[in-house]
Every structure is written in C-alpha cells, then in structure tokens.
Amino acid sequence: MTARLVMDPNPSVMHAGETVGKAVKIIMEHRYRNLPVVDENGHYLGVFGINTLLRLVLPPAVVVEKGLTTAPFVTDTLADLRHRLASVEEVSILDFINDDATVVYPDTPLVETLLVLYRTRTSVPVVEGEARRLVGMISYWDVGAHILEQEV
Numbered sequence: 362m363t364a365r366l367v368m369d370p371n372p373s374v375m376h377a378g379e380t381v382g383k384a385v386k387i388i389m390e391h392r393y394r395n396l397p398v399v400d401e402n403g404h405y406l407g408v409f410g411i412n413t414l415l416r417l418v419l420p421p422a423v424v425v426e427k428g429l430t431t432a433p434f435v436t437d438t439l440a441d442l443r444h445r446l447a448s449v450e451e452v453s454i455l456d457f458i459n460d461d462a463t464v465v466y467p468d469t470p471l472v473e474t475l476l477v478l479y480r481t482r483t484s485v486p487v488v489e490g491e492a493r494r495l496v497g498m499i500s501y502w503d504v505g506a507h508i509l510e511q512e513v
Contacts, residue, residue: 362471367507368487368497374399375409375454381417382450384409395484397495398458405488405495407458412483417449417457418442464488467496474499 373391375384375398384396388411395410416424419442420435449457464486465474478485478499487497 363467364465364469364471364474364487364499365467365497366471367474367504368467368499369503370497372397372495372498374495376401377406377455378453380450381409381446381452381454381457384454385414385446385450388414393484394500395462395486395498397486397498398454399495402492403494405464405486405493406455407460408462408484408486409454409458410483413457413459414446418445462486464493465499475504478504 373387373393373396375387375396377398377400387393387396388409393410395408397408398406400406420437423435462483462485463477463481465477465488467487467489469477469487474485478501484498484500486495487499488494489496
C-alpha cells in the first residue's frame with residue numbers, strides 16, 4: 362500500500378502568478394491547511410498555507426528569524442491585521458510560498474506517508490518524477506475517509 366491509495370488526485374491548486382488574495386479566499390472557503398502551487402506545466406513549486414497567512418498578518422517583529430518569542434505588549438487590532446493582509450492581496454503567491462515543504466511520492470509506503478502527515482501536521486503534496494509534477498495531495502480528511510471505509 363502506498364501514498365497513491367489515500368491521495369486526492371485532483372486537488373485544488375494555485376498557479377504561479379496568482380495572487381495572495383485569491384489563495385486566501387480559497388483557503389478560507391474550503392478550510393485548507395495548504396494549497397499546492399504549480400507552474401504552467403503542473404510542476405510543483407511549493408505550498409501557500411494557513412501558516413503563511415498567519416505570517417502575513419502578524420507584526421514583522423514577531424515573525425522575523427530571531428524575532429520576539431512573546432508579544433504581550435503588542436496591541437494590534439483585527440483591523441490592523443486586516444490592513445496588513447490587504448497590503449499584499451495583489452502580490453504574487455510566489456513571493457510567499459514555502460518551497461521546502463515535505464513531499465511524498467505516489468509509491469511512498471502508506472505508513473511512511475502517514476508518518477510524514479503526522480510529523481508535518483499539515484496536508485502533504487504528492488509529486489512524481491524528477492520534474493516533480495504534482496499528482497495529488499494528502500490531507501487528514503482523505504486518510505480518515507479511507508480508513509473508515511475499511512471493514513472491521
């Protein structure tokens with residue numbers, strides 16, 4: 362049994378050059394943790410996810426490397442957070458994708474795939490070949506549905 366068994370072979374994707382605003386809309390409407398980003402040939406480039414969204418709305422001093430570890434004195438409002446997001450909504454998602462997110466392959470053993478899902482705590486892209494063509498995504502919900510379909 363392999364990753365192919367539990368992957369969604371037709372995931373929602375973002376294309377290079379699409380905007381942060383579009384990605385945010387899709388993530389919020391469907392409650393996705395990660396959206397894979399592909400080029401015009403379907404090659405995987407990275408993911409834009411909920412953690413990226415949080416990074417975009419938080420004050421820069423909180424999210425920079427070696428930045429603040431706590432922020433009890435930061436008094437930003439929801440309007441401040443929305444303003445930060447609005448300032449990047451028309452920017453290309455390529456400026457913010459995570460291009461080193463963990464991936465699996467269609468022939469990755471099932472238990473290894475589940476271990477990646479468990480350790481990364483987010484949906485996992487499934488890529489194929491040296492060109493890293495996106496062939497699917499695996500989410501907690503996909504795995505749960507396949508497990509529950511099994512006879513006891």
